[in-house]
Amino acid sequence: MKKKAAGLVVTAFVLCALPFLLPAGSIKEPTVTAAAQDELPVVGTYEKFKKLLKKSVANNTYAELELGIPAMAPALQAGDAAKSTAAPDFSVTNTQVQGVDEADIVKTDGTYLYQSTNREVRIVKAYPAQEMRVTSRISYEDGQFTPLEMFVDDKRLIVIGQADNYVELAPLPASKRAIPYYRNNQLVKALVYDIADKENPRLIRQLEVEGQYLSSRKIGSSLYLTANNSIDTYRILQEKTELPGPAYRDSAFGEQYQPVPYSDIRYFPESLQPNYLMVAGVNLDLPRQKLSLSTYLGAGENIYASPTSLYVAVTEYKANQRNMMQTESFDRLFAPPLAADTTIYRFGMNDGKIAFSAKGRVPGQILNQFSMDEYDGYLRIATTSGNMWRTDADTSKNNIYVLDSKLGIHGKLEGVAPTERIYSVRFMGKRAYMVTFRNVDPLFVLDLEKPDAPRILGALKIPGYSDYLHPYDENHIIGFGKETESDKDMAYYQGMKIALFDVSDVSKPKEKFKTVIGDRGTDSELLHNHKALLFSREKGLLAFPLSVYEWTEAQKAEQNIRGYGHFTFQGAYVYRIDPEKGFTLTDKITHLEPEDIAKAGEGWYESSKNIRRILTIDQTLYTISDDIVKAQQLYGQKAVKTLPLTK
Template identity: 30%
Template sequence: MKRALAMLGALCVCISGCTADKPRPAPSPAGPQPAPALKLVAFESCDDLLAGLRAAAQEAVGPWGLGVGRGGVWLDGATGDMARAAGGAEAKAAAPGAETFSGTNTHEVGVDEPDLVKTDGKRIVTLTGGGVLKIVDVAAKRVTGELSVAGAADTNGKRAAMAANLLLSGDRVLVLGYDYGGGGIAEDVKDARAAGGPQVTLVDIAGAPKVIGRYTTDGALVDARQVGSTARVVVRSTPRLRFPDTSKLKNDEARLAANRSAIAAAPLADWLPRWDAEDATGRHTSGQVDCAAVSRPERYSGTAMLTVLSFDLAAPALGGGDPVTVVADGDTVYANGPSLYVASDQRWRVAMPMARTVARPEPPRTELFKFDISGSGKPRYVASGEVPGWLLNQYSLSEWDGYLRVATTDADDQGRQTSSTVYVLKQDGGRLAEAGHVGGLGKGERIYSVRFIATVGYVVTFRQTDPLYTLDLSSPAAPKVVGELKITGYSAYLHPAGAGRLIGVGQEASEQGRVQGTQISLFDVHDPAKPTRLARHQVPKASSEAEFDPHAFLFWPQTGLLVVPLYQQQEQGALVLRVGDATVAPVGTVRHPGQYSVIRRSLVIGGTLWTVSDAGLQANDAATLAEQGWLAL
């Protein structure tokens, strides 16, 4: 998932320094200082909202605007998440008469995440690179339907959105599209459906697939989560401010004054996200987020808004999305079912110079915004908070028994000496307040992977060697490190593998920290004080998509089957392993025909292993890997 870049906040931290022998860290008042909790504050009226946005934007603006891109902010694409402790692909109950099956990997069981392939055990639904939805009958092993779901073209004939990921519920598919054109609706376009922006398409696949609704809005897609038939789609948007041409003004003071005047004249409509919904008959309904649906934390910049949209995939139409908006930025989404969090990693922001001076960047902090999604209706924005440092990804977040655990890496004032901390936060009214923290993890290193399982946390840091830390989080007020395992290389993704077992996917490395190839490790964490590595499998000079996208990882606990995509020089395929109680044994490699058939995902349906690439789908016997069929896409 790509990160959104905005032009306010802290400069990216440059990580350097060396790894030294470290004593086991422990909670200490000398660790990183916790940030004050962000208080939730409501706007009293539309006039209050406009006044607050103008004042915040005027404080943030510089002589050259709010950023470097058109419309004030430059976005680097889009970003971008029941057995409560279990993670990843679970055995799902298919329709009557069907066998169990896996989905693609997810963070929390019961919370689905958008991906390029979905299955219900009878059908496989996937997207081609050209935005064509394909429906595959699993039993017949053939394509039974297809539909182009690429976004509508804008007024210049340019494709506004490309289909990227899917969610599935019953006979409905929700297709999430991305706008790569630079952050949303163009300045001279008033009609939301004629321009870019995130596009959500609802497809009925009960018979021949057909589009029954489209929804377009301003901004960039951050991510989405689905519980039951309800999908929550998170979008970030920026104000559509029209700054004057200040290049001919004499100095920065004059430019700054002109920009502040432009902000003072901007109407509320320039901030509020617009949307357009199209039903199955082609009828359009357009609107804008109501100012009564907008909230804010106590401190905000007025340069970005986060909107959570809700869609019931079982409904006859998408509707207006029931938007709930916060004046904030965000790039990481995590949900566990009743709660949805959006985090803003300010490491990706760049401070703008004010006049002829450059303000010293503030230390990097991660802002957190909590929404209650426990029902199927409109979510509620309930709390905000912040912690020092930056996240790795959504796996840096986990809620357990009402406490949010957050793992971050932070740096000193010079951005040289790094260390990592796990914070435990508790909602207190409208605040996410700190209950406790444990710091000093991996001094001189940064986090490479995190996994929280019930009251235990696992954190991998790396620079030259890989300390795997085990954390006791049973007491939220006093979290502590209880174990540490030092090995070469690192795990970029951690996955629970049953009682007392943990799988790591990453890279082996030399004693000097030079990576040497993909490594799959099996850890014994039954005793958190004494983590050990039981077995490993290494593929020299190889890498795997699972190292940076956990959706590419498959572990089927019923048989111990483990599958990851593998890239090795001029060859690619899917590495298939069998994980035992203390072993990791190779089964073989699945390859698709064609030189550029890079396998991206894998699924287990009954006794068949399905692998998916841009070229097609292949079915292999899950036990022997004997080929059963190939479907070209």
């Protein structure tokens, strides 16, 4: 029986209820007060802003000019969707934290399918599959707006994207600039549509923040956006008149873009960077609530959110003083890379309002959002410090830090797997699982029950590595990555590897089952974007999109582990997964025709028919590419309908 989501779709940590991962009451409400916000100094005036900007440029000169390493490298990381406990008969995109929704390029509410492409957003009547049709399209053909991803609830479709157009700001006071000020810059836009009538979605609100999209979250009816905005340092330092701060606009309160006053911009004294970090929030159920916008002289790279806190992490490079003293200035272009710390900013979130609450720093660099996790009032964070190719004291080491409510280091485990780096991390309640790699794949089981004393419980070393770890149940975890083969001291990745790890004996984890797909060159979006995974423990279902490359018979005879295979397939692999039987491949689905494969030849092939997402509604499996939606029976693999999506 088909069910519709009641209210906002609620995120699930995995696609089933796993109470051992996030026990009730495990996350403590952070205290966000005006005092916490006031701990950060205010830029205040334009003259002070220019002085701070000069200082930030000086602080980042070595990184940017001598090594060519940018002061910040924002990861335009897309998010995941949420699973509704009220509607278990349809799937949604894999996500990290229960109660925290993340955006994706495909959504479903159990009846309709919503898809974002780089030119338009489509609403498709998807269920029942026999009646599948395109209901409406939202086009952006002027090229001034590129959709990136979306949120959907029972009332709204929220399309988040990037725009490149002129920003006209209200004129500054006559004493500073008497005419309106224009600038051509990037804008992050959230377009909010009323979708009560799916045939005619109605734009009801636009939220815009100047900058490059970083990430977003949605908790209930509250939307939170983050953006990085690079500062035109040269122009500001050369311009004699005052230039406005970063711009924003909320269409509910007028069409005019507003500059953020320098009196409202704060900065992090030890982390000056020539960028703005923009953090915005609003409760969409309250149309007269103004956009809550916090602006900081700084930048962000990775975002992690709990139901009550938003964490922004940024890598801060610093010169290795020992090497700097030993290196002539002429040769510093070829000096060893800078050492790195990670600075974490925490913002309290409440009903669409957001405020800075704490700042902390740990040694090393994080991998992605899964490197962070909030549990029982603590933030746990995994980092890699040093460099893999060094053999001295600066060789790479991997670490776990447990931070208290003020983001001070409360406990730590350092120096894990020297000479390797972290490839994936998954925190699960009082445990964590960490994969490091150089030549083999060590899977570490970590005990975090005592926040002040994290420790290693067990480890497993096997060929290959896992880029992404996904919980199956309390005693099993799934790894997605690459198989490897070694030649002397070098390991070369081969085909895509899926492994089921048994961690029931934490001191002796074991690889219970594995399967390898294709040869060197085989890849999947899942390996760097977890939202590409479809998983249901209840259905014993596992599916993901991938491109398969395979060796020819001649290559197999050569056994050259460095040789790439030839393109043979793009589509979805569908598996049954069972902790006692492992992985059983039940279907391979493609949208490509034989002539499409022929066009690829031996090399890489990109097509608008490439499957990007897989989902289920009731007993129907849907595969989605930019050009096609294909529906078939979940069990039995009988085709139901293929719907072209292009006009």
